[in-house]
Amino acid sequence: MKILILSSSVRTGRNSHRVARYFQKKVSEVKDVEVEIFDLDEADFPLFKERLSHQDEPVQELNDYAEKVDKADAVIFVIPEYNGGYPAAWKNAFDLLYDEWKDKPAGIVSVSAGSFGGTQVQVQVQWVISKVGMINGGLFPVPNVTKNFSEEGEALDEAVHGRADRFIEGLIKRIG
Numbered sequence: 114m115k116i117l118i119l120s121s122s123v124r125t126g127r128n129s130h131r132v133a134r135y136f137q138k139k140v141s142e143v144k145d146v147e148v149e150i151f152d153l154d155e156a157d158f159p160l161f162k163e164r165l166s167h168q169d170e171p172v173q174e175l176n177d178y179a180e181k182v183d184k185a186d187a188v189i190f191v192i193p194e195y196n197g198g199y200p201a202a203w204k205n206a207f208d209l210l211y212d213e214w215k216d217k218p219a220g221i222v223s224v225s226a227g228s229f230g231g232t233q234v235q236v237q238v239q240w241v242i243s244k245v246g247m248i249n250g251g252l253f254p255v256p257n258v259t260k261n262f263s264e265e266g267e268a269l270d271e272a273v274h275g276r277a278d279r280f281i282e283g284l285i286k287r288i289g
């Protein structure tokens with residue numbers, strides 16, 4: 114079984130990537146599950162002009178991205194909250210694909226500096242993923258990110274582990 118984590122902040126000095134790292138480690142501890150982070154900052158995709166399926170000569174990086182999503186049994190979106198919404202980089206990367214997302218469970222990890230844990234992002238992302246036929250695989254809000262996770266992706270509050278275990282378990286259960 115394969116789980117792909119999409120780390121969606123491309124911001125200089127970003128903090129949500131530490132949550133992606135946390136989930137990478139946590140998921141890797143689950144038996145028979147392979148996990149990989151796809152980092153949108155590293156990918157550095159240009160601004161969307163057309164879906165990958167409609168491009169005549171897509172660059173290899175886009176084909177590699179599509180293949181990773183296609184081969185994943187489930188996806189964890191780690192998404193920061195910007196002004197009550199998702200960052201452009203996430204939507205930019207999401208809209209490139211369609212069939213690759215379809216029928217796949219998505220766990221939504223929303224990350225914020227504030228105390229509400231990015232709940233507005235969760236509402237929006239649930240709507241967007243439903244449009245391409247993804248399955249809601251669970252919600253994991255992260256408030257006060259720098260207080261709750263170290264840069265290396267260690268949880269600074271032990272209570273996070275139980276919540277993360279239940280989130281991962283719920284996501285895996287939704288894999289058909």
Ligand SMILES: Cc1cc2nc3c(=O)[nH]c(=O)nc-3n(C[C@H](O)[C@H](O)[C@H](O)COP(=O)(O)O)c2cc1C
Pocket residue numbers: 122123124126127128129130193194195196197198224225226227228229230231258
């Ligand atoms: C443009 C921008 C808008 C933001 N808006 C919000 C917000 O609406 N609510 C909130 O709790 N945090 C907000 N933040 C803080 C981010 O949630 C915070 O930086 C968090 O660490 C996740 O984003 P990051 O991975 O880019 O660091 C905002 C940050 C930026 C850069």
